[in-house]
Amino acid sequence: MPLDRLVFKGLRNLQALDISPGPRINLITGANGSGKTSLLEGIHVLGMGRSFRARRLAQVIAHGAGDITLHGRLEGDPPVAIGVRRQREDSDLTLRIGGEKVDRVARLVETLPLQLINPDAFRLLEGPPAGRREFLDWGVFHVKHDFIDVWRRFRRALKHRNALLRHGRMENASLDVWEHELAQWGEQLDAMRDAWVTAFRPVFQDTLDGLLPLPGLRIRYSRGWDRQRPLAEVLHSARGTDSQMGFTQQGPQRADVGIRLDRYPAVDVLSRGQQKLVVSALKLAQGRLLEQMTGQTCLYLIDDLPAELDQHHRAVFCQWLERMQCQAFITSVDHEVLADLWQPDTPVAMFHVKHTDAGSGQLQAIDRQTS
Ligand SMILES: Nc1ncnc2c1ncn2[C@@H]1O[C@H](COP(=O)(O)OP(=O)(O)OP(=O)(O)O)[C@@H](O)[C@H]1O
Ligand SMILES: [Mg+2]
Known part of the structure; x- marks a missing residue:
């Protein structure tokens, strides 16, 4: 089941975010430091109860904010709401699925199976057996x-x-x-x-x-x-x-x-x-x-898909994602390198993260035709 709504508060520089992702491919573009990886990080915390880059979740809380709240809605009849909250002063996570409080992260993992592919991916080969x-x-x-x-x-x-x-x-x-x-x-x-x-x-x-x-x-x-x-x-x-x-x-x-x-x-x-x-x-x-x-589909978080890959391999990677009919959140600095890699009938939603003068990032949906 894809996520059809994300409402995040207190996540790094993305202080308040409310977006309706598409059911399949979601492209997130923006300049360096705008908040693209942070968006994927928020989804990762929502599904796994932990970040993929910060050892302590407190680091993910926006400077000056007292807590982080992440809400997602899984499409369905009825839809399923999932939520994670962490206060700065209290290391316990509050987890909710379908309005009920749950005490184990395993329940989140079960509800939102996700896989991350990022520029550190080679560590799976190179790193320790753990x-x-x-x-x-x-x-x-x-x-x-x-x-x-x-x-x-x-x-x-x-x-x-x-x-x-x-x-x-x-x-x-x-x-x-x-x-x-x-x-x-x-x-x-x-x-x-x-x-x-x-x-x-x-x-x-x-x-x-x-x-x-x-x-x-x-x-x-x-x-x-x-x-x-x-x-x-x-x-x-x-x-x-x-x-x-x-x-x-x-x-x-x-x-x-x-x-x-x-x-x-x-x-x-x-x-x-x-x-x-x-x-x-x-x-x-x-x-x-x-x-x-x-019968369950997996959600993919792909940070900087173009990195290390030539145009041919970017295209075959994207073809696999299309074939699998899964929901994916894909980031890239450049809009152009990824925008044209999809079949016309594949739903592609595009978002641009804008870095404001105040240091915060704002997400704007872009219309596919006008992009
Ligand atoms: N706890 C925090 N509170 C507020 N801002 C933060 C916090 N932690 C990091 N930042 C800022 O959030 C921004 C988001 O960084 P992020 O890594 O998400 O950017 P990015 O768009 O992925 O950049 P790149 O293209 O370089 O990978 C950075 O500018 C960083 O300085
Ligand atoms: Mg990044």
């Missing part, structure tokens, strides 16, 4: 209803086992108990991730073929411990070294998704533009698989 695990778990979370429960039980058991290891309680019967829990939920977590990667792989290959054919590119899931041995056995035999280290060294908390081109890590051989396309293919494939498995 980012790739998050990518993997996003996919599993949206298609497996019991994932979140299994994940929470696993995290709880891991926390307890690590606490016992740190305090040197090797003989403690509690270690047996938590190890049993950890192995049970850890094996389930791995089975879900493994099944998801198996379903994801062909969708990713197909998406990549359309975007940037790289026949030798493969994704490989590694579960975080020896493929041949049950987790219970691995944990039991690692008690000694784990207690020296003070934490559990093997298990699903060490899982990763390796992306290689032939024999080399993709990040070592691909150019920046190629890396952006591979990451885009991963993220577009996430949305395609989500739709195949649940």
